[in-house]
Amino acid sequence: MALDIFQQVQTGLEEKHRNVTEFLETASDAAKGICLCNDAQCVQEHLHVLETSLQKIEDNTLGLCEVCHGYVDASHLEMDYTASICLDHYSPDEMRRLEAELELSQIVQRALLPQRIPNIAGVELAAFSRPSEIVGGDYFDFFQFRDGAHGLVIADVSGHGVAAGMLMSSLQTALRTIAPEADSPAEILERINRFYIHNIHFSTFVTIFLVRFDPSSRTLTYVNAGHNPPALHRKGSAEMVWLMPTAPAIGLAEIFNPRTESLVLSSGDSLLLYTDGVTEVLNDSMEQFGQSRLAQILLQNADLSASGTLQTVLQQASAFGDNKMLADDVTMISLKVLE
Numbered sequence: 001m002a003l004d005i006f007q008q009v010q011t012g013l014e015e016k017h018r019n020v021t022e023f024l025e026t027a028s029d030a031a032k033g034i035c036l037c038n039d040a041q042c043v044q045e046h047l048h049v050l051e052t053s054l055q056k057i058e059d060n061t062l063g064l065c066e067v068c069h070g071y072v073d074a075s076h077l078e079m080d081y082t083a084s085i086c087l088d089h090y091s092p093d094e095m096r097r098l099e100a101e102l103e104l105s106q107i108v109q110r111a112l113l114p115q116r117i118p119n120i121a122g123v124e125l126a127a128f129s130r131p132s133e134i135v136g137g138d139y140f141d142f143f144q145f146r147d148g149a150h151g152l153v154i155a156d157v158s159g160h161g162v163a164a165g166m167l168m169s170s171l172q173t174a175l176r177t178i179a180p181e182a183d184s185p186a187e188i189l190e191r192i193n194r195f196y197i198h199n200i201h202f203s204t205f206v207t208i209f210l211v212r213f214d215p216s217s218r219t220l221t222y223v224n225a226g227h228n229p230p231a232l233h234r235k236g237s238a239e240m241v242w243l244m245p246t247a248p249a250i251g252l253a254e255i256f257n258p259r260t261e262s263l264v265l266s267s268g269d270s271l272l273l274y275t276d277g278v279t280e281v282l283n284d285s286m287e288q289f290g291q292s293r294l295a296q297i298l299l300q301n302a303d304l305s306a307s308g309t310l311q312t313v314l315q316q317a318s319a320f321g322d323n324k325m326l327a328d329d330v331t332m333i334s335l336k337v338l339e
């Protein structure tokens, strides 16, 4: 097999390993709790697979077929660095699944599609996104599931700049490729995690909150993969409900078992999805804007429309940070059930 494939795999694996260990060493306990869904062990298996694969490169055994002891096809290894069986030995079912993954990896590099805010009956939606650099690592999108139910997603790629922006655009393409054939948020995220975790082109991780909303029953079904908990306000309530993580961030856990949560919205309820660029705004004393200030603002302005809520949160977060340029990408989606 061409030597440059192994060099490419090695570079990708080393970068992944560096990113994960740096996260474990530098992230705050609170950030780790959210990102790993309070399961500190989930990342260990992934590190183990990375280290084993790097060792195999050194031993010249990476990509060695378990059946015929030849090397697997280079393009197969490029797509999945853990590949250890030649395509010839696959069953028709396994082959079909692999072809779908191959197709996905080819589609993933295509250009961005334009974004628009959909009309959803009985609901007002608003969205805001501003990258801190020309290319940002935040992502939000709207799409439809196989049965026509609405999909909402907000995501934050670790890191900034061009690399994060490229991962963001590939995420959008992957999601738009998978979603029209999917029935649930868990199904989409399981497939995206499987694809991202073994593909050497994606060396970092992504937090994602993915929602399925059925307007006829107002049922909201979601998986929170290591993302900042969205804020749900029930009309008339004096407290916020935080939709806590139900899975680790995409690209961190080898074994990904997302838990799906479901709730029914009522008239006047509102939901705010946001990235950490909102809650991590710093003031002059280096205090964070934080979740409790966000909750306070949302409770005080519970009567505002979806777009009014976005504007108010943005104004107050900027004022808290003394109107300096926000250091991180800032993205929010606001949803309000009409009365």
Ligand SMILES: [Zn+2]
Residues within 6 Å of the ligand: 065, 066, 067, 068, 069, 070, 085, 086, 089
């Ligand atoms: Zn073989």
